[in-house]
Amino acid sequence: MARLPLYRQVREKLLARIAQMRVGEMIPTEPELEQEFGVSRATVRRAVETLVSDGYLEKRQGRGTQVRARSETQDVGRVYSWTDEMRQRGVPTSSSHVVLRREKAGRRIASELGIKRDDSVVVISRVRHVSDAPIAIMVNFLDERAVPGLVERGLQGDSLYDELAATYGLELVSGEETIRAREATAVEAALLDIEEGASVLNVRRRTLDSHDVPVEVVDMVARGDRYQYHAQLTGGRNRLAQPAPRRQGSSRGD
Incomplete structure (x- = not known):
């Protein structure tokens, strides 16, 4: 079975972490995630953007990215x-x-x-x-x-x-x-x-x-x-x- 693309691997790891976090809690910054997962900034950004578009995260201007409550x-x-x-x-x-x-x-x-x-x-x-x-x-x-x-x-x-x-x-x-x-x-x-x-x-x-x-x-x-x-x-x-x-x-x- 082919391995998942890097951004998908990061996404799945973040999704598992989000499940243990509180609504409104901030996730680490892109540089922090880049260092943690050993991937490029572009890979981190793509993983985060998919979670935002899927409704798991939301970006708050001037604050960062936080866990979003379900609708x-x-x-x-x-x-x-x-x-x-x-x-x-x-x-x-x-x-x-x-x-x-x-x-x-x-x-x-x-x-x-x-x-x-x-x-x-x-x-x-x-x-x-x-x-x-x-x-x-x-x-x-x-x-x-x-x-x-x-x-x-x-x-x-x-x-x-x-x-x-x-x-x-x-x-x-x-x-x-x-x-x-x-x-x-x-x-x-x-x-x-x-x-x-x-x-x-x-x-x-x-x-x-x-x-x-x-x-x-x-x-x-x-x-x-x-x-x-x-x-x-x-x-x-x-x-x-x-x-x-x-x-x-x-x-x-x-």
Whole structure:
């Protein structure tokens, strides 16, 4: 069997080392790797570049190259709880910058929830973390009539959906959502620990209960380098001839 090219040999050795390192930990510099492996700078650089392109490493300007966290993938087409989804994967989650307040719905939220502009909504804004890394800024808007006392009591845990079910008997079963890519604002960049102008996914969703009553609107901004969507598609001539249905949202609003 032919031997692997030198850059591939270096790549495999680095990959084994990365598996034992923490997210954000810096790998040795190119000169250090050159000396360690006894290969040329070009060979080291090529090995590192393949690991960057494959998503194992990321380069940080002025700092070097560090171990990159894996992207969190969410399925499009089903309603689910962010907290439960990550819990099933064995990934710890937490929240920071938690703000819970009451405000008037306004034109857009009123339209989405089917209420009046002057009606009160409960607004919950949080930065969601996975393994201590900030992944998304999440803002939930809830019709206050469906969640009386929530502002005064506050959230009792990290999962909003668990609380909605346990305290108010609300089961969110369907939704509609729109996903678009854009650049992070300065405030978003600071909260998500990314560069201003970096790519983010902006997800807007309306979630309905088991009686098809709109209960929640979620606006989420997620890091483009750490968050991705997965959709299972079907096709066929007969299907393509049908009008496209509205996309059912994948609910990650708790």
